[in-house]
């Protein structure tokens with residue numbers, strides 16, 4: 001045991017699992033702030049409501065989504081992209097709540113990414129049966145910036161793949177208040193989530209809320 005390991009579990013550092021070289025899962029990182037963060041998300045959704053997006057091929061996505069920040073992620077028959085205006089309201093997206101910015105920059109630093117300035121937060125809400133197939137996050141301008149992903153409510157099985165869609169993937173559970181960060185050489189890995197199973201969570205009810213926080217512009 002190295003001297004560092006002596007301090008690893010004294011409560012001063014969040015418990016984390018290295019998923020691959022530059023991907024880290026911080027277990028329950030958001031637990032102390034879970035209700036405040038979820039309340040702030042509810043505030044955003046009052047301004048820019050959840051909606052089902054369609055894939056470029058015209059299939060309705062099973063998750064409902066919305067965004068906040070300077071850039072909102074959109075998908076429709078014109079393709080995948082970021083846009084400054086919410087097409088549902090005709091207004092700019094709401095600001096990213098300060099509570100989310102603080103936790104996202106904290107955890108990105110813990111994962112080894114220093115200069116992360118989030119300008120986009122995608123809100124995905126899964127109800128039982130909803131899923132997201134394997135894909136890469138590649139609509140952002142600068143792939144040296146990490147992806148920060150927060151999970152709330154019901155657990156889901158995350159798929160963490162390689163650099164081709166057909167590559168084998170590992171599976172692990174994302175639980176309430178977990179934060180996952182990936183970047184660097186792992187930035188363009190395929191990933192997705194399996195179907196949400198029916199259950200109830202005390203804070204979110206019959207759903208899982210995912211925030212994907214990015215520097216898009």
Ligand SMILES: O=C(O)CCC(=O)C(=O)O
Pocket residue numbers: 122124132137149158174191192193210212
């Ligand atoms: O819900 C998740 O954990 C993944 C979401 C995701 O990969 C995305 O929105 O790009």
Ligand SMILES: [Fe+2]
Pocket residue numbers: 135136137191
């Ligand atoms: Fe993604």
